[in-house]
Structures are given as C-alpha cells and as structure tokens.
Amino acid sequence: MGWIQxxxxxxxxxxxxxxxxxxxxxxxxxxxxxxxxxLGWLERILYRLLGVRPDEESDWKxxxxxxxxxxxxxxxxxxxxxxxxxxxxxxxxxxxxVSPDSSxxxxxxxxxxxxxxxxxxxxxxxxxxxxxxxxxQNFVSAATGMAVLxxxxxxxxxxxxxxxxxxxxxxxxxxxxxxxxxxVLLALVLVSRGVVQTLDASATARILDPxxxxxxxxxxxxxxxxxxxxxxxxxxxxxFNANSAHxxxxxxxITNLLEMLAILLVPAALCFTFxxxxxxxxxxxxxxxxxxxxxVPCIGAVYALERAGAGNMxxxxxxxxxxxxxxxxxxxxxxxNGSVNAMHDSLTPLGGLVPMVLMQLGEVVFGGVxxxxxxxxxxxxxxxxxxxxxxxxxxxxxxxxxxxxxxKMASIVILAPCLTVLAGTALACALPDGRAGVLNPGPHGFSxxxxxxxxxxxxxGSAFAxxxxxxxxYNTTLGAAMLVARYATMVPILALAGALARKxxxxxxxxxxxxxxxxxxxxxxxxxxxxxxxxxLPALALGPIAEQMQGSL
Numbered sequence: 001m002g003w004i005q006x007x008x009x010x011x012x013x014x015x016x017x018x019x020x021x022x023x024x025x026x027x028x029x030x031x032x033x034x035x036x037x038x039l040g041w042l043e044r045i046l047y048r049l050l051g052v053r054p055d056e057e058s059d060w061k062x063x064x065x066x067x068x069x070x071x072x073x074x075x076x077x078x079x080x081x082x083x084x085x086x087x088x089x090x091x092x093x094x095x096x097x098v099s100p101d102s103s104x105x106x107x108x109x110x111x112x113x114x115x116x117x118x119x120x121x122x123x124x125x126x127x128x129x130x131x132x133x134x135x136x137q138n139f140v141s142a143a144t145g146m147a148v149l150x151x152x153x154x155x156x157x158x159x160x161x162x163x164x165x166x167x168x169x170x171x172x173x174x175x176x177x178x179x180x181x182x183x184v185l186l187a188l189v190l191v192s193r194g195v196v197q198t199l200d201a202s203a204t205a206r207i208l209d210p211x212x213x214x215x216x217x218x219x220x221x222x223x224x225x226x227x228x229x230x231x232x233x234x235x236x237x238x239x240f241n242a243n244s245a246h247x248x249x250x251x252x253x254i255t256n257l258l259e260m261l262a263i264l265l266v267p268a269a270l271c272f273t274f275x276x277x278x279x280x281x282x283x284x285x286x287x288x289x290x291x292x293x294x295x296v297p298c299i300g301a302v303y304a305l306e307r308a309g310a311g312n313m314x315x316x317x318x319x320x321x322x323x324x325x326x327x328x329x330x331x332x333x334x335x336x337n338g339s340v341n342a343m344h345d346s347l348t349p350l351g352g353l354v355p356m357v358l359m360q361l362g363e364v365v366f367g368g369v370x371x372x373x374x375x376x377x378x379x380x381x382x383x384x385x386x387x388x389x390x391x392x393x394x395x396x397x398x399x400x401x402x403x404x405x406x407x408k409m410a411s412i413v414i415l416a417p418c419l420t421v422l423a424g425t426a427l428a429c430a431l432p433d434g435r436a437g438v439l440n441p442g443p444h445g446f447s448x449x450x451x452x453x454x455x456x457x458x459x460x461g462s463a464f465a466x467x468x469x470x471x472x473x474y475n476t477t478l479g480a481a482m483l484v485a486r487y488a489t490m491v492p493i494l495a496l497a498g499a500l501a502r503k504x505x506x507x508x509x510x511x512x513x514x515x516x517x518x519x520x521x522x523x524x525x526x527x528x529x530x531x532x533x534x535x536x537l538p539a540l541a542l543g544p545i546a547e548q549m550q551g552s553l
Contacts, residue, residue, distance in 0.1 A: 002307065002323030006299055009257070009327050010292070013264055020178075020265065021272025021284070027177050028150045028170065028277065030054075035177050046172045057163035060498030063151055064491055066167040067144055071111050071487075074140060078133040079107035082125070090128035092201035093219075098124060105475035110137035112486035113145055113368050115230065115237030115338055115461040116478060118470035122219035122240050127199055134237060135226045139183075142233030142266075143174035145370030148490055149270060150174075152374050153277045155500035156398045164497045178266070179233055186262060187228040194251040197224040223249055231262035234368045236338030236461045244328075244341045245317055256320055256341060260328055263337045267366040270373050278398055282516035287376055290524045294365045295334050298354050302326040305351040315346025333358040336368035338461025345448070345465040349551065353544035355462070356451050361532040362417055363458040371459065371486075374493045376528075378413040380515065381406060381496075383527040387513050396512055399505040406499060409492040416488040418535045420481045421457035425450050425539065433473035439466045443550060447543035456481040 026033050047054055058066070082098035085091060098106070102119055109116040110133070121130065147170035154164045191197050198220050205216045223239040227249050230237055240246040250256055268288065275284025303326035306312045316325045325342040332339055333355035344355060358365055364375040381395075385402055388395030395402040428434030428449045438445040448467040455462055456478040463469065469478065514520060 002303055002321075002326075003300075005323045006296075006303065006327060009260060010296060012257075013261055013268055016261065016265055017268035018272050020269035022276060024178060024269060024273040025276035027173050028153075028273070033177065035181060039176050039181070043172055043176050046176065047169075050168050050172075052166065052168040052172075054166070054169050056169075057166050059162050060151070060164055060494045060501075063164055063167045063497075064494045067148065067490065067494075068487065070167070070171070071141070071144060074137055075107045075111035078110055078137060079103050081129045081133040082106060085126045085129045088126070088128050090131075090199065091126035092199070093123075093126070095124065095126050101472040101475040102470060105479040106134075108479040108482050109461065110134050110235070110237065111141055112459055112482045113141040113233070113235060113336060113371065114456060114459040114482045114486070115235045116456055116463070116482065117237055117241075117461070118475060118478075120241035121238055122221065127221050130226060130239060131222055135229060138226065138229040138233050138235040138237070139175050139179050140171065142179060142229070142235065142369045143171050145368050145374075146174040146178070146266075146270070147171050147370070148493055149274075149370035149374045150277075152377060152493055152497040152500075153274055155497035156278050156400060158501045159503065159505045161501040164494070164501050179229060182232050182262075182265075183225070183228040186232065186258065187224045189258060190224045190227060190255055193255045194248075195224040195227060195255065196220050196248045197222050218248075220248070227259070228262070230339060231259045231337065232266060232369075234263065234267065234335045234337045234372075236332065236336075238339060244339050245343070250341055252319065253324070256324055256328075259339075259341075260324070260331055263328075263331050263335050263339070264366050266369045267335055267372050270370065274373060274377075280398070280516065283398065286516045286521050286524075287373065287380070289518075290521050290528070291334075291365050291376065293521065293525050294358075294361070294528065295330060298334065298358055298365075299327055299330040302329050302347070302351050302354050305348050305354075308348075312346070312348055312351070315343030317341060329355050330358065331366075332462060333460060334363075334365040334367070336363045336371065336459045336461070338455065338463075340462055343465055344451070344462060349444075349447075349544045349548035352447065352451075352464070353540060353548075356447070356454055356540070356544065357532065357536070359454045359458045359460045360418075360421065360536045361528055362414060363460060364528060368459060371489070375413060375489065376524075378410040378493070378496075379528050379531075380524055381410040382414065382531075383520070383524045384513055384515065385410075386527065387523060391511065391513075393511045396506055396508075397515060399508070400500050400503045401506055406496055409496040409499070412492040413489045413496075414531060417457050417485045418531075420484045420488075421450075421453045422535070422539065424453035424457060424477055424481050427477065428453070428474075431473070433471070434477075437468040437471055437474055439468060443543050443547040447547065450539055450543050452478060453481055457485050459485045 082103040151164040244250040271288035275281035384395040448464040451464040
C-alpha cells in the first residue's frame with residue numbers, strides 16, 4: 001500500500017505541474033492569462049505604488065541591486081517587528097520582545113526563503129508578527145527566487161541583449177498571479193478540513209482524566225493562511241512548533257496529501273515554464289526527469305529503511321504512517337521547504353542520511369521555487385562543459401557557448417553552499433559554544449550539527465531536534481550561513497543571465513551535445529551526485545554512517 005501511495009503522489013504532482021507551468025510561461029512573457037481579468041487591476045495598482053513601468057527593463061546589475069535592496073528592507077522589517085511586538089496590537093497573549101540574536105536569525109531566515117526556526121512559534125510571536133512579518137516574507141522571498149530564475153531563462157532565450165527584464169515586474173507577477181491565488185485556494189480547503197484560522201490567542205479544553213490538570217490551554221492563531229504559502233513557496237516555517245505534525249496545521253490524510261503536493265508543485269511546474277520560454281519543451285522535461293531520477297529512489301529509500309523490521313514509528317504521526325512520512329521527509333528536503341510531518345531526529349541513522357544528502361546536493365532536486373531550478377541549470381552548465389572537454393569541443397547549452405566566465409559563475413553557485421556547510425560544521429565542533437548545544441553524544445550529536453548547517457547552508461530550514469540552536473552562537477552562525485547560501489548564489493546567477501543574454505545563439509551542429517536526451521539526463525544526475533559525494537562523504541562517514549555501523553556491532 002505504501003508503494004502505491006508514493007506512485008500516486010508522483011503522478012498527481014506531474015498532472016498538476018504541467019498546466020501551472022504553461023500558465024507561468026505565458027505570464028512571464030507578458031501574455032494574457034486566465035487570471036488577467038481577475039487580478040490585472042491589482043498588478044497595475046502595485047506598479048503605480050512602486051513607480052514602475054511594466055515595459056521597462058534593466059541589465060543584470062540593476063536587477064540584482066533591486067533584489068538585494070528589497071530583500072534587505074524585508075529583513076529589517078521582520079527584525080524590528082520582533083523587537084517591538086510587545087508594543088504593537090494583535091498580541092492577545094501579551095508576548096514580549098524577541099531577543100536580538102533570535103530576531104536576527106528569524107529575519108534572515110524568512111527573507112532568504114529558509115524559514116529555519118529556533119523558537120516555538122505559538123509562544124514566541126504574536127499574530128501580527130506572524131502575519132505582517134513572516135507570512136509576507138513567505139510570499140516575497142519565494143517570488144524573489146522565481147524572478148531570478150525567469151531572468152536566467154531570458155538570458156538563454158535572448159540574443160545580443162543588454163537587459164534581462166525588470167525585477168519589480170517579475171516580483172509582482174509571481175506574487176499576484178501565481179502565489180496569491182494558489183495560496184487563497186489552498187488556505188480555504190485547509191480551513192474546511194480543520195486547520196485553524198483565527199485571531200483568538202487560545203482555547204480552553206476540559207480534561208476528563210481526574211489525575212490531570214482540569215483544563216488545557218490550546219494556542220490558536222491565523223495558521224491556515226501561513227500554512228498555505230509556507231508549502232507553496234517552499235518556505236516551511238510552522239505556525240506551531242510541531243510544524244505540520246501539529247493537528248491544527250495538518251489534521252488528516254487529505255490535508256497531508258495537499259500539503260505534500262504543494263511543496264513540489266511550483267518547482268516542478270517551473271521546469272515546464274523553462275521549456276516553453278526557451279522554445280524547446282524537451283529541455284524542461286529533461287531537467288524534470290533528472291530531478292525525479294534522484295527524488296523517487298530517495299523516497300523509496302526512506303520508506304524501506306523506516307519500514308524495516310517491525311517499522312520505526314518513533315517521531316511519526318499514526319494518522320500518516322510510514323509511507324506518508326517518508327514522502328514528506330524526502331520532498332521537504334529535496335525542495336528547500338523544511339516543513340515536517342515527522343521528526344527527522346527520530347529517523348533511523350541511514351533514514352536520516354537521505355534528507356541530509358538531498359540538502360547537501362545543493363537543493364537542486366526541485367529545490368526552492370526558482371532557486372532550485374537555477375541551481376540545477378548551473379549543474380547542467382558544468383555537465384556540458386565536462387562533456388565538451390571529453391570530446392575536445394567548445395561546450396554549448398541551449399545555443400549559447402559556455403566560456404570561462406560562465407563556468408566561474410556556475411562554479412560559485414555550486415561550491416559556495418558546500419563551503420558554508422563544512423566551514424560552519426567545523427566551527428561549531430571546534431568551539432565550546434557550538435558543542436554546548438549538542439544534547440546527544442557521539443556520531444548522532446555530530447549529525448545534528450551537520451544537519452543544521454546543511455539545512456541553513458542550503459536554505460532548507462528543517463532540523464534534527466536534538467540540537468539546542470536558539471543560542472547566540474547558533475542564531476548568529478546559522479543566520480550567516482543562510483545569507484551566504486542565498487545571495488552568494490543569486491548574484492552569480494544574475495551575472496550569468498547577463499552574460500548569456502549578450503551572446504548570440506549558435507545553431508546546433510553535428511558536434512553539439514543534445515541536452516534533452518536520456519544520455520544527458522544521466523550525465524546531469526551523475527554530475528550532481530558526484531559533486532555531493534566528493535564534498536560530503538567524509539563528513540557523512542563521521543555522522544549517520546558511523547552511527548549505523550555502531551548500532552550494528
């Protein structure tokens with residue numbers, strides 16, 4: 001039955017992704033869509049408020065400056081909201097100000113689409129901070145990733161062009177015509193299934209057990225609206241501390257299926273968008289196939305490892321079972337989502353290795369909305385370069401010659417997160433403040449540190465729960481890792497887009513490597529896996545692999 005559930009999930013994902021991808025391709029091309037009559041007025045109002053003309057475009061440097069300034073301002077707003085929330089309205093529980101280091105970590109986390117949380121949401125942040133700070137960033141941080149991807153796609157599609165589009169136009173269109181309508185639809189369905197959506201602080205339930213406290217206080221809040229965009233925008237931050245294992249965020253099997261589909265829906269759809277915008281649908285299908293070739297075996301591996309023997313139900317919800325937990329574990333770490341419906345710290349050692357590896361591959365197996373696909377395209381550029389070296393021919397991808405500059409930018413995109421993860425893990429293991437947060441000794445304690453920096457250094461946001469990360473040391477170092485992972489990849493991608501847009505399109509010749517065939521899919525998958533294995537295998541040997549061998553002795 002579990003294998004049938006996995007197959008059904010993959011089929012439903014592909015069925016839903018194609019029409020959404022086609023819609024986004026028309027949207028970013030400036031064409032009329034089905035939602036234009038409904039939401040066009042909102043798009044025009046936002047252009048007027050921003051002082052933007054939809055027909056104005058910029059080069060990659062201006063595009064990048066706009067993205068960086070906008071993200072910096074969003075980060076500052078979230079930080080200030082947390083620091084003064086005790087003075088603001090919509091705080092029925094009277095929650096106090098958040099500490100400076102935690103405020104910094106959370107602000108960076110939500111601005112970078114990481115959504116790592118070192119705090120319990122229902123007892124730390126007011127409804128105003130959750131809605132005005134976190135939920136807004138869930139939309140615009142996701143839209144930023146989508147905008148940067150579209151800029152890169154234009155780099156391939158255009159020839160001899162100095163411009164790659166307008167960041168503000170791409171941001172508005174992504175938010176208004178994609179994320180907003182999908183989120184409203186999903187939120188309404190979630191509310192109908194029992195996900196809470198209220199401004200009340202709490203509810204009181206009477207306890208029937210005579211030996212227990214006579215009443216239980218249940219925290220409430222506007223959860224459904226945040227849950228919808230946290231999944232669709234590959235954000236992942238939970239309204240409640242237990243995230244999507246909490247019954248008020250994820251009550252039953254139907255909500256669980258919808259939320260799992262939402263995690264990968266937009267990243268999968270963007271593959272179809274890519275194919276249509278570069279005028280060769282096979283190219284998008286090839287990238288999607290490479291992602292599925294990695295993801296599906298990972299889902300199967302987690303399921304098999306957790307089901308082995310009597311089955312490991314520790315840390316899992318009985319209402320979901322092992323199969324649905326396995327799908328979520330792999331999907332949320334393949335995407336830079338980070339939400340959970342089971343505790344990853346309770347997975348078997350090798351079961352926990354799978355989500356760790358999926359993050360360490362660079363969050364390119366679907367990855368974040370926009371950011372995952374542009375990371376995979378960077379790997380594709382590396383793959384065609386390697387292939388070109390083997391046959392002694394100048395590499396080309398989608399009609400654009402790949403030179404030294406493009407290779408440098410692609411290499412930075414791939415290697416910056418790797419360096420961040422390994423350097424952060426080494427620093428935490430070397431310093432007393434880093435070791436003080438580890439609650440479990442031996443290899444598992446090392447795995448908790450490695451997982452934390454793999455998550456932050458690849459903008460995922462999930463965690464092994466045994467690490468006390470809400471400390472000045474971890475709030476600062478993990479926040480720095482999130483910044484590097486987001487912007488040390490985003491800026492080179494925009495530079496790459498600018499360089500490609502200026503190039504002419506070279507007609508395919510007899511020596512051109514076809515990049516839509518099963519052979520190229522295999523080469524691309526091999527490149528992704530090989531880079532991840534060479535970079536992280538020694539660290540994994542000290543953590544989950546050592547723990548597995550220790551338990552088998």
